[in-house]
Amino acid sequence: MGNTKLLEKKNFIDQCIRNGVLLNKEFLDSIDDFSAVNPLDLARKDMAVIARYNTKDLAELSPQEIERKTVYIEKKRQISALEIASPGSDPGPKDPLAEHMHGVRGNALLGTIKVVHSYSEKAKKREVQDFVGYFNARYRSIEKLLRNRQELGAVTSISRVLTKKDKETVSVIGMVKEINLTKNGNMSMTIEDPSGEINIIVNKTKPRLFSFACNITPDEILGVTGANSNKVIFANNIIHPDIPNKEMKKCNDETYALFLSDLHVGSNHFLEEKFERFLKWINQESGNDEQRNIAAKTKYIFFLGDIVDGVGVYPNQELDQNIKDVNAQYEKCFELFSKIPSHINLIICPGNHDALRIEEPQPPFYPDFSGRFLQIPNATYVSNPSFVNIHSSENFSGFDVLIYHGYSFDYYIANIDQIRTSGGYDRADLVMKYLLERRHLAPTHTSTLYIPDSEKDILVIEQVPDFFVTGHLHKTSVSQYKATTLISGSCWQDITNYQIKVGHHPEPGRVPVVNLKTREMRILRF
Structure with a gap:
């Protein structure tokens, strides 16, 4: 290749990068005259990678056909390493121009996704001992978090406290076994650790502490400090593991992440027209200049469960459906999701309506039912719950995102006075704050169905997320906690008869949007 043509090729690549278009080597090699191809035309087709088509072929293809024929060179690495173009991955071809393109593919255009944790354990028979191991594993994890709290000081085992004869101030960590009110109106709470159990009294003469204790839930693990007397601790303070304060992360480039949930494709109430309006906007075919700018700079879309309506979720569900076969429901999802520009990363987790076990943690989608839905090249499929990191680079650690569909939320809305009387189903943020304080997604035994993993309780919130994202309640909520x-x-x-009966107030067609540079949030309505 002569110096002139090499320079033309480099200039052409630079123009494509500035217009948000990424090309692969095969397409570049097919171009004889770079002046005959307009990068702006390619940008309008919303392509992330153009593969194995010459300029004549491209001119004859519609944007939808090109989108379907788009080839992702990175697909195999995404599946095997659960990572897209992360630091330390395959550096790509050695040609300087190709290396330049590869770097942009990984960072500037596609962004990065690292799956920190997604549950993938194989199913096996569970025994009673697995439940014992499960709760012991949970206790060890949260005890470790509590021991870092300065308020607890020197923690003593419950068995040692029970042997003490002199009154003194003690600190213990335990799992809540039972909660009652005494005949005098004080709160009596039994907690246990691996060495034994002890009664805790919270006196009503300490109104702030008493009010705090009224929102304790069975099976949560907490710390208590107080005066020991006659094998009872009179509480002076109750400490949750909670998340610590830290600096809020922000990235250097203007990039957006979107959060959608509960499509319920297959339901008679699925609002396809609204979703098509969303698809039109994300393809930059509608909206004002500011809204189109957000669409153009969106690199991540999270889908937070209940992608389909499912089958047999409740009695006579088929009467509420226009697609009654779950395979067909996922095929319809494939058709819809394939309309999203292929340069945008999709992170998709299941929910309680999706076609897999309801017990948590739910693994990623089963291929037996999902078909082509699992073949979307720009999608990353994770478990419920899961933990991912997005938008990391050589100089930025990225954002940690805790993903949970939210099946346990119903229990806490119904049983925790602080949440029920402050908005209930309209205040998902209160439930999320409550769970972060306890560092567990379902601290009460009956709040969700679960698989007892004797090695590790996956529902423990061990890492502090930058984003905690959920669905399930069918109502948008955005808030900040620390x-x-x-x-x-x-x-x-749309609202169903069941939702009317239980007092839900869904707000369909709303999309929370986060500017990762400023951490500003807004809600778009479709």
């Missing part, structure tokens, strides 16, 4: 942004996705299903 340095963690709390986001509950909306839905794309």
Whole structure:
């Protein structure tokens, strides 16, 4: 290749990069005259990678056909390493121009996704001992978090406290076994650790502490400091593991992440027209200049469960459906999701309506039912719950995102006075804050169905997320708790008779949007 043509090739690549278009080597090699191809035309086709087509072929293809024929060179690495173009991955071809393109593919255009944790254990028979191991594993994890709290000081085992004869101030950590009110109106609480159990009294003459204790839930693990007397601790303070304060992360480039949930594709109430309006906007075909700018700079879309309506979720569900076969429901999802520009990363987790076990942690989608839905090249499929890191680079650690569909939320809305009387189903943020304080997604035994893993309780919130994102309640909520942004996705299903009966107030067709540079949040309505 002569110096002139090499320079033309480099200039052409630079123009494509500035217009948000990424090309692969095969396409570049097919171009004889770079002046005959307009990068702006390619940008309007919303392509992330153009593969194995010459300029004549491209001119004859519609944007939808090109989108379907788009080839992702990185697909195999995404599946095997659960990582997209992360630091330390395959550096790509040695040609300087190709290396330049590869670097942009990984960072400037596609962004990065690292799956920190996604549950993938194989199913096996569970025994009673697995439940014992499960709760012991949970206790060890949260005890470790509590021991870092300065308020607890020197923690003593319950068995040692029971042997003490002199009154003194003690600190213990335990799992809540039982909660009652005494005949005098004080709170009596039994907690246990591996060495034994002890009664805790919270006196009503300490109104702030008493009010705090009224929102304790069975099976949560907490710390108590107080005066020991006659094998009873009179509480002076109750400490949750909680998340610590930290600096709020922000990236250097203007990039957006979107959060959607509860499409319920297959339901008679699925609002396909609203979702098509979303698809039109994300393809930059509608909206004002500011809204189109957000669409153009969106690199991540999270789908937070209940992608389909499922089958057999409740009695006579088929009467409420226009697609009654779950395979067909996922095929419809494939058709819809394939309309999203292929340069945008999709992170998709299941929910309680999706076609897999309801017990948590739910693994990623089963291929038996999902078909082509699992073949979307720009999608990363994770478990419920899961933990991912997005938008990391050589000089930025990225954002940690805790993903949880939210099946346990119903229990806490119904049983915790602080949440029920402050908005209930309209205040997902209160439930999320409550769970972060306890560092567990379902601290009460009956709040969700679960698989007892004797090695590790996956529902423990060990790492502090930058974003805690959920769905399930069909109502958008955005809030901030310390340095963690709390986001509950909306839905794309109209209100059902069941929701009317239980007092839900869904707000369909709303999309929370986060500017990762400023951490500002807004909600778009479709």
